[in-house]
Amino acid sequence: MTGDPPVRGMNGATSSGTGMAETRTAAPQPRLKASPACPAIEVASLVKRYPKSSGNAVDGISFTVGRARIFGLLGPNGAGKTTVVGMLTTRVRPTSGVARVAGIDVAARPAAARAAVGVVPQRNNLDRSLSIRQNLLFHAAYHAVPRAGAARRAERLLDAFGLAGRAGDKPDLFSGGQSQRVMIARALMHDPVVLFLDEPSTGLDPAARLFTWDRIRELRDQGTTVLLTTHDMDEAEALADQVGIIDHGQLLAHDSPQALVRSLPAGASLDVTVTGPAGLAAALAVLPGAERAETAAPLPGGPATGRPHEPMRYHVRFRLPAGSDPGTLIPAVAAAVSRYGGRLHQAVTATPSLEDVFLQLTGRTLR
């Protein structure tokens, strides 16, 4: 294979190589063509056990990611996310199971698989002996991208990542966000089928984070598959077409963020704070539209006078059936409050998020 990863711009018959080594390794089983028909990533029963470790770092994970998708691998630190990425990018050798990128078995043909993947690690690993532009150009040369095309491509990528003015600088002088942009640009030099980003938002300021998110979405829109790991719910929810929730080396759920949230048994909720007589609390407790209402113990609602029927302050949480909008309950609450001559201080709606999905699946919060 000269140049690019096997897939792009080639028909199905054009596989990732015609070399002897490949023919030999592929002989026993029907050969998987690295054609656009293959999913970008296929993982089946993948296991990694590190030597001298008591348990499996990755414990039988299976999932598939289609072309031009953003897949977010969500889980706490130490869940096995980086090990999964390590195996898919050939740096970590699987203990058992199968992992394919663009149809190429990463364990059987690691060198061929490397042509199909771009890797942006957590840590800055830019070549410190080279300038930014040379980092990009030598990366292209390792991947046999023809020189003239590589030079043009480097200029455009440097431009797109806001690095044009710094192309001649050494990476030592760069901030974390800048280094990451260089590493993404570098990884794109050989136009990989799948771009892997390990914790892309860690240590970035909000502006840099949004910049990276925009570039990731553009890449997806242009046909590149992106797999990113994150322990940030918001990032997964904002960015990913599909989310895999991983904990203790196991994939607990795998779906679109919306579907994962819909699958929760609990729906949305509405939290209100009111002051008024005990009758108001009783009326709210049976408000139609809510599945159930949880009323916290009342607190004194105003200056204490010692008279009976003293208005009290109540916190009520309404649980709604899955799929209904908590905002629709607010008029009914307001009507009840005015009927009893009370006051509505606060109404906060809460829709379930991936955070709740994670809580539901693991019994603990991610943060």
Add this chain to the structure above:
Amino acid sequence: MTASTATLRPTPATTGLGSSWNRSAQAFLAILHRDLHVTRRELPAFLTQVVLQPLFLLFVFGKVLTELGYTRPGYTSVLFPGIVALTAFVTALQGIALPLSVEFSFTGDVQDRLQAPLPTSLVAVEKLLFSTLRALAAAAIMFPLGILVLGVIPWRGEGLPMAIAILTLAALNGSATGLILGTLATANRISLVFALVLTPLLFTGCSQYPWQSLAQLPWFQVITACNPLTYASEGLRTALSPQIPHLPGWACVLALTGWSLLLGAAGIRGFLRRALD
């Protein structure tokens, strides 16, 4: 997003087909090119690193001690081939061990090359090849330098092929030893490893004395026989100053070849162990 569509995924970089062998070869050459590029830019630093130590060794042992009458007049023909062999070996070792240890432990610079589409062992082979080339350049510099310091150096035109063969094998041995040390030691322990390994290697390698003269110190002769550098020093004496009693040339080539294969295999194994989990 149309504008950036063209920007983020510019011209398809693909051209035609090739075999995986072809792809590996291209990646290998590109990595070698990268190393040559970096070294070319750091040439003054490179020369200072490699030349200074042997220069002083030659000056003190070959010039000063001889002029003061502490060594016999013919000593330079013992010393010079030994120092050139030493230069080849040590330059190769240091050129690979220290940078590699830092790359694996701290900077991760090597990762992008490990991600290139070629077998990981070939990245290690490239390191061996490059370090060997660098060491041969350093050994070559020793000849004009020797003339400068000593006035006359042992030289035989007909010994040149042998000298090249021996120096290449010496450099390869040094590179392989460097590969082992660089992958074995983490960066914070590399100076200890250097002290423990490099110093004994330097002084038991027959660079400063011919092996056969050690007959009076049989235990030391046995120790030196275990050091590949001994065969490099002796082999180069065969080529440049054969009048000095030395080990036969074929035995030196054989021993160095054996050591190269052994150390090279161990070094590549160590490299794979560090590069892949």
